[in-house]
Amino acid sequence: MEKRGAPALPRVGDMALSITHTPIYCLDLDETLAFYTDRLGFDVGIDAPATPTMRWLTVTAPGADHELLLAAIEQHIPPVDQDAMRELVAKGTFPVFLRVDDVDAVFETLRAAGTEILQEPIDQPYGVRDCAVRDPNGNHLRLSQPLAGSGAPG
Secondary structure, X not given: OOOOOOOOOOOHHHOOOOOOEEEEEEOOHHHXXXXXXXXXXXXXXXXXXXXXXXXXXXXXXXXXXXXXXXEEHHHHOOHHHHHHHHHHXXXXXXXXXXXXXXXXXXXXXXXXXXXXXXXXXXEOOOOEEEEEEEOOOOOEEEEEEEOOOOOOOO
């Protein structure tokens, strides 16, 4: 008796795919927009009403294709789950990883602007120098740059 494996399933990996948006859940869209544009230097991608009760608001790092969707909890999360989501956001449960050219300079700029600090810049054993801060909602932001000669993606 011959043992056979499962038949190969079709996969989309053979098609062109890309990540387009990552949600950043927000308590206050305007305050969050100001943080990402004024403090971090992101550009506004789209700021438009998607429905009468929802605002579609995206920001991008200069020169990047990937957008962050600034998603108001009350607009993007079902009402039954909104309190739980607010708690998760405030705890920094959903980290966002950002690569920067000079983590020390970015860190000092954010500290001077009164941004909540979670970790000062340190060299990590996996080849990056990074730090951690919170955005106005409590989201945990990890800012990193590759260490010279590490080959780390940052």
